Amino acid sequence: MFMLPLTSKKRPPMTPLKAFLGSVLFCAVVMPLMLFPSEAGAGSALKQILGPVVSDAAMGIIMLVLFIGFLMLGFPIAFTLMALGVAFGYYAMGETVFQLFVQRTYSVMANDVLISIPLFLFMGYVIERANILDRLFRSIQLAAGWLPGSLAVATLATCALFATATGIVGAVVTLMGLLAFPAMLRAGYDTKIAAGVVCAGGCLGILIPPSVMLILYGATAGVSVVKLYAAAFVPGVMLAGMYMIYVIIRAWLNPALAPRLPEQEVKVPTLTIIIELATSFLPLSLLILSVLGAIMFGLATPQEAAAVGALGAILLSIAYGTFTFVKLKESAYLTARASAMVCWLFVGSAVFSAVFAYLGGQKLVEDFILSLNLSPFWFLILTQAIIFVLGWPLEWTEIIVIFLPIFLPLLDNFCIDPLFFGVLVALNLQTSFLSPPVAMAPFYLKGVAPKHVSINDIFSGVMPFLYIVVFAMVLFYTFPKIGLGLPEYLYGHKSPRCEAQQSSLPRLDGPMQLSAATGSEVRCPWQGTGPAGPGA
Amino acid sequence: MSSAITSAMPQTLVAASILSAAGIVLAHANTAPPPFFYFLVPIGLLVLAFIGFMWREGILLGVDHLNTVIGQMFSWTILLLTFAICYEVVARYAFGAPTNWAYDVSYMLYGTLFMMAGGYTLARNGHVRGDFLYRQWHPKSQAWTDLILYVLFYFPGIIALCYSGWDYARLAYLLNERSSSTPDGPIIWPFKAIIPVVGVLMLLQGLVEVARCVQCIRTGEWPARAHDVEELEKLILEEAEAKRLAEEGR
Numbered sequence: 052m053f054m055l056p057l058t059s060k061k062r063p064p065m066t067p068l069k070a071f072l073g074s075v076l077f078c079a080v081v082m083p084l085m086l087f088p089s090e091a092g093a094g095s096a097l098k099q100i101l102g103p104v105v106s107d108a109a110m111g112i113i114m115l116v117l118f119i120g121f122l123m124l125g126f127p128i129a130f131t132l133m134a135l136g137v138a139f140g141y142y143a144m145g146e147t148v149f150q151l152f153v154q155r156t157y158s159v160m161a162n163d164v165l166i167s168i169p170l171f172l173f174m175g176y177v178i179e180r181a182n183i184l185d186r187l188f189r190s191i192q193l194a195a196g197w198l199p200g201s202l203a204v205a206t207l208a209t210c211a212l213f214a215t216a217t218g219i220v221g222a223v224v225t226l227m228g229l230l231a232f233p234a235m236l237r238a239g240y241d242t243k244i245a246a247g248v249v250c251a252g253g254c255l256g257i258l259i260p261p262s263v264m265l266i267l268y269g270a271t272a273g274v275s276v277v278k279l280y281a282a283a284f285v286p287g288v289m290l291a292g293m294y295m296i297y298v299i300i301r302a303w304l305n306p307a308l309a310p311r312l313p314e315q316e317v318k319v320p321t322l323t324i325i326i327e328l329a330t331s332f333l334p335l336s337l338l339i340l341s342v343l344g345a346i347m348f349g350l351a352t353p354q355e356a357a358a359v360g361a362l363g364a365i366l367l368s369i370a371y372g373t374f375t376f377v378k379l380k381e382s383a384y385l386t387a388r389a390s391a392m393v394c395w396l397f398v399g400s401a402v403f404s405a406v407f408a409y410l411g412g413q414k415l416v417e418d419f420i421l422s423l424n425l426s427p428f429w430f431l432i433l434t435q436a437i438i439f440v441l442g443w444p445l446e447w448t449e450i451i452v453i454f455l456p457i458f459l460p461l462l463d464n465f466c467i468d469p470l471f472f473g474v475l476v477a478l479n480l481q482t483s484f485l486s487p488p489v490a491m492a493p494f495y496l497k498g499v500a501p502k503h504v505s506i507n508d509i510f511s512g513v514m515p516f517l518y519i520v521v522f523a524m525v526l527f528y529t530f531p532k533i534g535l536g537l538p539e540y541l542y543g544h545k546s547p548r549c550e551a552q553q554s555s556l557p558r559l560d561g562p563m564q565l566s567a568a569t570g571s572e573v574r575c576p577w578q579g580t581g582p583a584g585p586g587a
Numbered sequence: 588m589s590s591a592i593t594s595a596m597p598q599t600l601v602a603a604s605i606l607s608a609a610g611i612v613l614a615h616a617n618t619a620p621p622p623f624f625y626f627l628v629p630i631g632l633l634v635l636a637f638i639g640f641m642w643r644e645g646i647l648l649g650v651d652h653l654n655t656v657i658g659q660m661f662s663w664t665i666l667l668l669t670f671a672i673c674y675e676v677v678a679r680y681a682f683g684a685p686t687n688w689a690y691d692v693s694y695m696l697y698g699t700l701f702m703m704a705g706g707y708t709l710a711r712n713g714h715v716r717g718d719f720l721y722r723q724w725h726p727k728s729q730a731w732t733d734l735i736l737y738v739l740f741y742f743p744g745i746i747a748l749c750y751s752g753w754d755y756a757r758l759a760y761l762l763n764e765r766s767s768s769t770p771d772g773p774i775i776w777p778f779k780a781i782i783p784v785v786g787v788l789m790l791l792q793g794l795v796e797v798a799r800c801v802q803c804i805r806t807g808e809w810p811a812r813a814h815d816v817e818e819l820e821k822l823i824l825e826e827a828e829a830k831r832l833a834e835e836g837r
Contacts, residue, residue, distance in 0.1 A: 125721025125729070126736040127714035134740035137747045149751035156748065156782060157755070160698030163690070166668075169700055173665050179819055221820030229823065351676060354693060358672030361665075379666075381816040387662035388713045390697075391704035396715060444719040489719045498824040502831065 097142055107143060111412020114139045118403070128449060129392075132399030140406040148406070155401035159394060163354070164270040169390040170357035171263050174364045175217035176382035181368035183335060184213055184226055190327035193319050200302025200309035202238055203245065204295050206231040207252045211291040212332070214256025216339055216364075218263050220484055224253035224492045228499040241308040242504055243512030244301065250492040250509065251294055251516035254484040257447065258477050259287035261342055261360070265477060266353070267393070267451050272459050274469045276353045280346055281538040282474050289533060290478065290523045297519055334370070338363045347541060393448060400452045417461055427465040431472075434458050435479050435524070442483025446491070450480065468546035474534045475527065481520045485513045597639035601656050604632035612777045620760050620776065647798045650791045651710050651813065657788065658707020659815070661700060668696040688773065691766050695778050702785045706792040712812060730803035737797050745789045752782030 105113075114135055121131050133152075140148030159165065192205035206227060214223045227249045235245035257264040260280035269276035302309035342360040345351040351359070368374040407413055425433065437458075441450050455476065462469050484492045493509040500509070527533055531546075538544035608629035615621045636656075640649035675689035708714055721729060758764075759776035766772030802810050 121736070121740075122717040123720055124732050124736065125716045125718040126733065126740065127709075127716055129714055130741045130744055131736070133744035133748075137744055149747060149754070152747055153751040153755040153782060156752070157779065160702060160778070160781070161694050163694055166693055166697040169665055169697060170669065170672075173669065219818075219820075221818065225820040225823040229827075350680075355672055355676050358669045359676055361669045362673050383662040383665050384659055384816050385818065386665045387658060387700055387704035388708045388711060390701045391658075391708040392713050392715050394701035395705055395708070445717060446715065448715060449717065495820055495824065499827045 101142075108411040108415045110139060110142065111407055111410035111415060114403075114407060114410065115412055122449075123444075128453070129395040129399040132396075132403040132453070136399070136402035136406045139410065140402070143406070143410055151405055152402050155405055156398050159398045159401055162270065162397075164266065164276060165394060165397065167266050167276070167353045167357040168263055168393055169386050170354065170361050171218060171261055171266070172389050173382060173386040174357065174361040175219050176385050177361065177364040177368055177379070178213075178335070179217045179219060179222050180373070180378045180382060181364070181371055182373045183331065183367075183371060184209070184230060186327070186331035187213060187335065188227075188230055190324070190331045193324045194328055194332075196312065196319070198299060199306065199311070200244075200298045201312060202231070202235050202240065203248045203298045203302065203309055206235065206248050207291060207295050207298065210249070210252025211255045211259065212335060212339070214253055215259045215262070216256075216335055218256045218261070220254055220256060220491060221495055223256060224249060224495045225499050227253060228496045232496065232500060235309075236501070238312060239310045242508050244298065244308055245512070246493070246496060246500070246504065246509040247512035247514075247516050248294070248298060250485060250490075250496055250513050251481075251519075252291075253492055254481050255287065255291055258283060258290065258481055260284055261339070261346070261353075261357070262477075263393075264447055264451065264480065265473070267448070268455070268473045268476065270397075271451055271455055272469050272473060274473060277346055277349070278470055278538045278542060278544055279473055280343065280353070281541055282470050282534040283477055284343070284347070285537055286474055286478060286523065286527055286534045289526075290481070290520065293519050293523060294516060297515065334367055338367060347537075349541075393452075396448060396452050400456070403453075404456050413457070413460070416457055417464075420461055421464060425465075427467055430461070430465045431467065431475070431528070434472075435475060438476060438479050439482060439486075442480060443486055444489050445483070447480045447483055450483065451476075463547075466547045468531075468535070470538065470544065471531055471535060471546065475524060478520060478524050478527065482517055485517055485520075594643075597636040597643070597653070598656055600632050600636035600639060601653070602660060604629040604636065605660060607632060608777075612774070616774055620763050620774075647795050648813075650795045654706035654710050654788055654792045655813065655815070658704045658710075661703035664696045664700045664703075668693060668700070671696065687769050687771070691769055691773050695773075698778060699781060702781050705785055706788045709789065709792045709796065710812070711814065725807075726803055726809050727807055730800040730809070734797060734800035734804070737793060737800065741793050741796075742790070745786055745793060749783050749786030749790065752779075752786050756780040756783055 118131065118135050121135075122128060137148055137152055140151060144151075188205065188209045191208050192202060195201045195205045195208070198204050209231070210223055210227055213226075214220070217223060232245055232249050235248075236242065256262065260283050262283075265279045265283055266276050268274070269279050298309070338360065342356045342363070345356045345359070346353050365374065365379070368378070404413075420430070420433075438450060438454070441454055459469065459472075462472055484490060487493070487510055490510070490513070493506065493513055496509055497504070497506045532539075535544065535546065608626065611621055611625050611629070637649065637653050640652045643649070644652060671689060671692050675686050675693075679685040721732070724732075756776060756779040759779045764775045764779075766775050799810055
């Protein structure tokens with residue numbers, strides 16, 4: 052019953068909803084009251100009344116649980132965050148919250164890391180509309196003709212390249228679902244393998260830089276986007292390579308799964324292949340590599356490289372003769388809407404997390420996790436498991452902007468490199484597109500696939516690729532050099548040394564002191580913003 | 588011919604309003620802020636455009652259309668942003684003459700882009716929802732939850748944005764505040780004034796969304812949204828769905 056397709060109009064009975072709402076209210080209001088006895092403090096008039104009964108930290112937890120409850124009701128998340136932030140902020144600090152609110156908003160408007168987001172989105176939308184995909188797929192398919200499972204390998208390579216350039220998952224999966232998926236089925240490929248390849252390949256775009264996801268992580272965690280790109284590059288390409296090796300091995304062991312193409316389709320003069328590659332594969336990869344190279348070798352900032360990439364994408368579509376004013380207009384409109392979606396979410400989360408930290412909820416969560424006395428290894432397992440589970444119902448934007456800020460301050464306590472953590476999260480979020488029940492990629496593929504392909508076929512085809520993602524995460528954990536080698540070599544990046552762990556332990560000895568004074572340090576998910584809080 | 592002119596009238600008024608506001612700001616970029624009543628001109632033009640839209644399409648669709656036009660016009664800042672940064676790149680790397688305005692201009696264009704598109708995105712239902720349960724519900728229950736949460740969450744949040752944004756922008760205006768990130772930085776109060784302006788536009792758009800919810804509760808179906816351009820995957824999926832229905836119908 053979890054696998055209802057997107058278009059389902061089935062009506063579940065209302066009673067589970069009411070039960071759910073009731074339990075949310077119980078968890079939100081009653082439990083914190085019992086768990087966290089209160090202390091007096093100053094604030095709004097309501098706080099004068101409620102103050103003796105409810106402590107600030109309890110209010111913080113109420114706020115978080117209420118948010119998670121309302122999140123599931125499907126209201127636009129940005130506004131839920133904003134309203135809860137302002138309401139609880141007003142409760143705790145009175146009029147000051149309005150200044151906090153507008154300063155947080157302004158800090159997102161004047162954030163120089165987030166500028167790259169609309170630019171990369173624009174580049175993606177322009178490339179998506181340049182009708183480049185057919186030629187790209189055909190040329191790579193010709194070049195890979197000699198491999199076992201050549202069509203699947205070509206699909207993966209096309210997906211990886213095109214998804215990297217556009218960074219838009221849905222478009223890649225649907226386009227390849229129309230183009231490569233029927234081609235593979237016609238060639239007699241196993242439905243499951245064909246489906247898995249299209250879904251897994253289409254999701255690579257948010258991992259391999261230049262990707263919007265890494266910019267968002269960089270802005271949330273205060274990590275340099277340049278270093279993140281350098282660190283995610285090798286793991287991203289490695290994951291694409293592992294997908295391909297898996298497909299080749301499967302096709303080699305059991306040729307019935309992926310039969311070879313007939314001779315006349317494979318036998319093409321080398322010159323034709325070279326010309327085809329030079330006109331489709333080469334320009335796009337050159338565009339990506341120059342954008343990426345300029346960023347990684349420090350020639351340009353990410354914003355500058357993104358702007359040049361967007362201009363390059365326009366020039367590319369002019370060169371292919373597919374440039375029209377209408378397409379440019381569509382790209383601009385879609386860019387505006389997509390960036391408004393992401394950045395308003397950021398505004399909401401900025402207010403919410405500032406108030407959450409002010410109330411001491413952040414501190415409470417941190418103390419709770421520290422009191423578990425986890426080793427860094429188990430902390431990583433815990434956080435990655437939480438992110439994996441959050442990936443079932445939610446999309447990556449919400450996870451990164453809203454839930455990661457809760458874990459990020461803890462990285463210092465466990466002396467985990469935020470860069471390392473970021474790449475691990477990026478790998479992990481690949482699964483959020485693929486895992487049921489709310490997997491975007493399989494449902495998109497189902498939407499365009501022939502009728503006889505069932506959603507369960509697609510899910511079971513995707514499963515091996517999920518295992519590969521997990522394997523890649525284990526590999527990256529065991530050999531962090533895979534990702535961190537490049538930033539270390541290029542920028543002399545150093546991971547923090549592990550001594551902090553001992554010094555963090557004494558904090559746990561005493562009882563949890565959660566007065567208003569400890570909560571007054573407002574932690575915000577990024578740096579470079581003015582002072583905010585009661586004293587500002 | 589005349590019908591073409593009258594139909595494009597409100598759009599022209601919006602464009603004139605944006606241009607006049609930009610003109611006033613640029614003319615006073617190096618002096619004291621202009622008296623506030625200067626801004627009655629762009630505001631008046633905007634109100635005229637609003638009335639024009641309402642005249643033609645009724646209050647609700649008129650607001651919808653106004654926000655759409657504003658969002659679409661400000662979408663073009665992405666092109667300006669691209670060119671501005673590319674110009675800076677060429678000036679810096681090819682001619683060794685970096686500009687002193689590119690940094691401020693780039694974040695201002697980016698901020699304007701996403702703030703001004705807020706109402707437009709809301710009009711197209713483009714703000715991200717955690718809708719894994721929501722999309723399986725009947726439209727009527729969807730509309731009820733939305734309606735309640737608009738009243739409970741949306742309006743208080745947006746009113747707080749207008750209220751605090753107004754004070755924030757007014758202070759910057761009175762002080763004639765300048766950007767501190769570059770020497771001799773540009774004036775910053777017009778950029779801050781975007782916050783209350785967007786607040787008012789979002790407030791109007793929120794009323795339209797509430798009306799949509801009410802209509803859905805009455806009829807049991809979501810009223811159609813105007814649409815200009817959709818994400819490619821959505822178009823492809825709709826096309827595939829239509830094809831499938833056509834095949835089944837035969």
